[in-house]
Every structure is written in structure tokens, then in C-alpha cells.
């Protein structure tokens with residue numbers, strides 16, 4: 001997957017958000033993806049300042065066998081007191097990463113509530129979801145198995161992956177998987193771009209098919 005910081009040559013912009021309980025690692029996950037494998041994680045292993053409301057990041061990527069797309073990535077506050085800000089924004093999402101912490105059972109049990117909250121506020125546009133079990137590097141403290149998370153994801157109609165921002169496990173793959181599913185839904189007409197909806201934006205029109213070139217008249221030279 002080729003990555004760029006800007007959006008040159010991107011055909012679409014997909015608006016995606018990471019949702020889940022406070023401190024599950026949404027900010028670290030997004031920053032890891034934007035910084036790439038070589039980037040350092042700010043502010044380090046200590047607890048980062050909790051997100052207040054919403055923060056936005058962006059990164060472009062080329063999908064396998066597809067166009068280049070820009071992901072507009074929204075980091076949302078997990079804390080309840082910011083929920084009225086984040087809720088107002090769900091209807092303009094085309095992709096949602098539902099994030100829980102594999103060492104925090106409550107954050108896993110709250111996933112159906114997060115899912116329901118998005119569905120309840122979405123309007124006619126249906127977002128594509130991906131369930132992420134985050135902090136997979138903390139194996140010894142794990143209290144949610146991959147099998148039960150897979151079962152939950154299947155029951156909610158979405159795919160599941162485990163990620164870690166600390167060792168950069170599956171981070172690129174998670175975003176690539178979500179973006180590919182969005183692109184396929186767009187291609188199949190399951191998602192439609194509409195005026196006034198911010199989930200998908202066309203940045204660059206596909207090139208028009210070129211008209212057949214006019215050949216010089218056959219026959220003897222006229223000059």
C-alpha cells in the first residue's frame with residue numbers, strides 16, 4: 001500500500017471515525033497510521049491527554065486494484081461528557097472503526113452500544129464498520145479472546161481484526177481493509193455519493209474516455 005501525506009491524485013475522500021470507550025487507544029491507533037511504521041508515537045507510553053470532542057487527521061493510500069483515496073480520519077472522545085458533540089457527526093460517516101481494548105472487558109461489552117448509537121443517528125446512509133481489538137501487544141493482560149470478538153463481529157455483520165499501535169501490528173491493514181470495503185460498496189452502488197452528505201466526496205473525476213482520433217482522409221495526397 002503506497003501512502004502519501006497530502007491528497008494528490010486521490011479520486012475520493014472517505015470520512016471515517018474511530019469510536020469506542022475512553023482510553024482504548026483510538027488516538028494512538030490513528031496517529032500510528034498517519035505517522036507510519038517509522039513515525040514515533042506521541043506522547044509515548046504514558047496516558048495521552050483524552051480527546052476533547054473531535055480531532056481530524058488525514059492520509060492518502062492506494063487501494064489494491066483500485067484508485068488512490070484520501071481517508072479523512074476523525075478521532076472521537078470516548079468520554080460520555082463529549083458524546084453530544086460526537087453524536088451529531090455520525091450521519092456524515094462512511095466508515096467506522098469500533099475499537100475496544102483487549103485488556104478491558106467493559107470496553108468490549110460496550111461495543112454493541114456504540115454500534116447501535118451510530119445506526120440510530122445515521123439516516124439513509126449506512127456506514128461500513130470494522131471491529132478492532134486494540135493493544136494486542138498486551139497478551140498477558142488480555143481478557144477478551146479473539147474467538148469471542150470474532151463471534152460478536154459476525155453477529156453485528158462486520159469483520160474483526162486485532163491491532164497494536166505500540167508494535168504497529170495490523171495498523172495499515174485495518175485501514176486498508178475498511179477503505180477497500182467502502183470502495184467496493186461504492187462500486188456496487190450500495191453506497192452512493194449525494195449532495196450534502198460528507199461521507200464520500202469526489203476529489204478527482206476519472207478521466208473521460210478519449211474520442212477516437214480523426215484519421216487523415218485516405219486516398220492520394222491533396223496538396
Ligand SMILES: Nc1nc2c(ncn2[C@@H]2O[C@H](COP(=O)(O)OP(=O)(O)OP(=O)(O)O)[C@@H](O)[C@H]2O)c(=O)[nH]1
Nearest residue numbers: 023024025026027028046047050051078164165166
Ligand atoms: N500497550 C499499548 N498501549 C496503548 C496502545 N494504544 C494506546 N495505548 C495506550 O493507551 C492509553 C490510551 O490511549 P489513547 O490513544 O489516548 O486512547 P483513546 O481511546 O483515544 O482515549 P480518549 O481520547 O479518552 O477516548 C495511552 O496510555 C496509550 O499510550 C497499544 O497498542 N498498546
